[in-house]
Amino acid sequence: MIAAALDELDDHGLAAFSIRNLARRLGVYPTAIYWHVESRDDLLAEVVARILADAEPRRALSWQRYLRALFGGYRAAIKRHPSAAPLVGAHLVGNRSIGLGFVEGLLTKLGEAGFAGAELVAAYNTVIAALVGFVTQEFAAVPDDDRERWRAAVRRRLSRSQLASYPVLRRNLPLLANKAFILRWQSGSQAPLDRSFERYVDVVIGGLERLADRRAARRRR
């Protein structure tokens, strides 16, 4: 049933996802869904839960490798179901969909990194926020209907004549076009941002490392 919902989402996208379409797929009356699930939101939360089910890394890893695996696994999960990308941010904040085991694992790893107390909370929130940030945007859907029209609009906007007052943009245009947020006309499913994601993970882990080092240095004094 939520497997069917996930199929529906993958096949037709979030915009077209409805209880009624799901019922059609199942060959059942729309109202039958409500015996299995409390509401549309509840249903989608369960779908998200299934998508993220096996994203938790092994705890034997060093905290840096653990985080790297977490970011990679999360991105891979969304890559398999890009239509769910916008849901995850919305549902992660609400607690459902995520088990406390995952929370415990992350807190443990950040503890090993040297964070404790209020700083542990801050590091935890930092990781969760960063985890969702890049991927949500990378796989955000492009309006499907006028895809070609939109592509043309972005291209026109980036045509060299328009860019007279934006020298840095103009100079780097070939590298930026369709490979940078705001300047893209395809989502991450068609045009993945692999290298940017790698650097993003480097930045987050590197930043945490520096924070941890400084706390350690302060303790030694």
Place this chain on the structure above:
Amino acid sequence: MIAAALDELDDHGLAAFSIRNLARRLGVYPTAIYWHVESRDDLLAEVVARILADAEPRRALSWQRYLRALFGGYRAAIKRHPSAAPLVGAHLVGNRSIGLGFVEGLLTKLGEAGFAGAELVAAYNTVIAALVGFVTQEFAAVPDDDRERWRAAVRRRLSRSQLASYPVLRRNLPLLANKAFILRWQSGSQAPLDRSFERYVDVVIGGLERLADRRAARRRR
């Protein structure tokens, strides 16, 4: 007209936002809206554009201070209109709502930091993704109707008897409850995550600094 749309959004939230309700507020037929705007999505994109209009920092700042101001300004803008939080991620990826002037400014600043070529693109994407990540989640709406019920559910989930197998979580519970993603029952409007956001910005800027330093060191060799 899009001012009225913003008011409607602020007053009743995104879930209740509809062309028809906006028309009611304006004392006009729903279909009249379509003379001013192409679609509901288009309307919301314009609303987002207005919200983010004055978020660009002065370019005289050092790149670190520029980024700090950018993150702070963005958060302040969303704090004023939290109902728009989920829209921004969706619309930033699509180019509308954001001027090329902002893109040029950010690229310039990252150039000053020492990034160039493909690494400039990666740094740019990192900043945009990070910019949206935290705030989108912090201000994501809590289901309004069953607010009390949900709060109770989270509390029950975090009751000490449930936490026997999660020692780190249990030990830090007072610091985590309602102050950490997944473990909250209020959104950032009611329970802001100020300290976590500060650390988050530290991590992103610190991570970028380290990346820039290493590139500089490699060039010197």
Place this chain on the structure above:
DNA sequence: ACCTGAACACCGTTCAAGT
């Protein structure tokens, strides 16, 4: 335990017609 069937109160959007 699980589904049907009717009904309610909504949506976004198109298009012709008015002023």
Place this chain on the structure above:
DNA sequence: ACCTGAACACCGTTCAAGT
């Protein structure tokens, strides 16, 4: 240039009734 008015093809959800 800007709005009315009718219409179309949808929604999520409730509730009583069936099996």
